[in-house]
Amino acid sequence: MKISQLYLKILFAFIMVLLVAILGIWGLLELGHIRPPFTLHAQNRSEALKQITVAKIGMAPRLTVELKQQLSDMLNIFASSFNGEAWIINKQGETVAKSFNYSIPLTGNENMELKLSSPQGNHIYLIEKGNQRSIYSTGTLHTASDTLTIHILNPWRTHNEEVWFMEGLILMASVAALLLIPVSRHITRPINELTKSAELLSRGDFSPRVKESSKDEMGTLAKTFNQMAHSLEKMVRGGRELTANLSHELRSPLARIRVSQQIIQERLESGRTDGVNKHVLKMEEEINHMDSLIDKIMKLSKLDLQEPPPRDDIVSMSDMLNEAVERITPLIGKSGILVKRVVETVPSYCCRKQDIRIVLDNILSNAVKYSPNEDVVHIECNADDDAITIRVVNSYDRLSPAELETIFTPFKRLGYNDIEGNGLGLAFARKIIEDHGGSIQASSIDRGFCLTVRLPLG
The missing domain is CATH 3.30.565.10 (Histidine kinase-like ATPase, C-terminal domain)
Incomplete structure (x- = not known):
């Protein structure tokens, strides 16, 4: 299947628009005018965990062993929903509850980039280590017995959101490329018909016409082309008829002039001059008639070929x-x-x-x-x-x-x-x-x- 130039142009234009949109989104993210999805998700998780913890602790005067175990179970269920880790630390730095059985996964020496600080006391960081990225959020919670800090770590090991985003773009571009094939064919079909008709027109065949099947720009173009072809056909046919008719009209006076010329020549050769003036006058009348005829033809042709002057x-x-x-x-x-x-x-x-x-x-x-x-x-x-x-x-x-x-x-x-x-x-x-x-x-x-x-x- 031959790929049309128009298809490639439409596809290229679509890809360029897509790239411009991506660059625009990236610029807005960098300038902070819009929030990336991972910060929004992290903030929502932090707020949700704070509310759940408050509901769990309630007005308890102190954190008992049983309550701490309940908090750990709750954190385990909560963190498993996004394959992350969560823990709670009191103001003395002691771990109150955690969703895992091993030591805290952060050492304090990680390279953290602050991404968001909310009025509610939540802080969201992006941690990068090699090809691994993690989202780390903290939030402060005041209870009747203590001040607690909630920690949530969401490993982003394979850059899932970027991968999904790129896969979505590739899928969208692929689907668009496939859908553009019938679209481009729909657009190029009348253009190809118009091109073929124009080629025939250039070779002197004025009979082809194109279908005026739509009311858009292509329909207007087809209608204009048909009007042009009709006008050209009419003009050429009229020119041919005019030439034929003019030849016929001029043949009669020319024949009469030739007869008069022969008569004059014969009389002059025989030494006679009687009737010569009469034939000369006839020749002059015929010449004036032809001159008038040609003048009218010229004026009629000018009306056909030139724009009419203004009506003043x-x-x-x-x-x-x-x-x-x-x-x-x-x-x-x-x-x-x-x-x-x-x-x-x-x-x-x-x-x-x-x-x-x-x-x-x-x-x-x-x-x-x-x-x-x-x-x-x-x-x-x-x-x-x-x-x-x-x-x-x-x-x-x-x-x-x-x-x-x-x-x-x-x-x-x-x-x-x-x-x-x-x-x-x-x-x-x-x-x-x-x-x-x-x-x-x-x-x-x-x-x-x-x-x-x-x-x-x-």
Whole structure:
């Protein structure tokens, strides 16, 4: 089984946290901010033995032989509970009772380190001799007959508490290392899927997507990756379609220019000049048409590839609509179209004025161009709390849902090739409106075609 880099990093981080925690505990112990377990146990034993001894002696005026034997039996039971030794000495230094049958195990020459002194008169020492350590505690007890000193010795021969502590750490680290295996796999699985999808994406395959199975950071990353892949796929597909359509659109004027050039060449070779100016003017018109087409393509590409500039213009949408109608007045007069306007006063709108002007010119001129002569075009403009809505309705054959979406694709015109245009106007308009955070939708109604633009307020 291959060990992942992420697993090693998580395990290393866990071990480092564990070491920092151990060093922190050790530092607190050394500074005395917390008490080690052995001092707490020793103090509790000393206090417990003092209370038991007081209860045993009671108010006895003196320590009889029988009472001393009872104390020894009690000390034996008490000390056996922790494999230690306990004894009681009076103020004359005589041994009153002890839990063992041999001499006192301390000679007085041991190297003792005081670890704790309590207000109750208890003292706790740590005795070290080679690899052996012992805890030695004393406590003073005042009775009716004498002043006694209680001694407790708890051998710590194999450093049991440190061993248990280290064994616990090793066990905890081992269990954590095992548990981290499924955890790291759970984390790395979506990362590996994301890596494979990214590799396919880099090779030009935009179809792979990753599962958005969680709502955490990995889920957010997967969602963002899918959005990026979708945008790239859409952009590349659009670029390919745009290139193909542009090639198709340029082929026709180039062919007409070539024909005009051949006619001019033939006439000049035969010494004739009649009709040459007409063909030169046609060539100039075709060149201007191609130049205009390329200019629109460049602008559309910039909208796709660049961040839109800031919207710094504050305009009256009602005034802009009325001005747009005035600009297409010659086209209206030529076709005998009647324009009916229901334009309400709407809130001021923050936008890029020149871009919105292009949108209005496109949708209004299309409505007039594609309507029968002497027909009616309806224009409405109103606003609610959220957005400004513009609706333009003209007579047109019913379109299918697919056709209603196709009209926003560059160079798609759905027939009417005899009408001037190149199929870029609505694609341009949609991009501008979407860059403003709005929407533009086409729909077929009972007796015509409706284009609805919504521009969000605020």
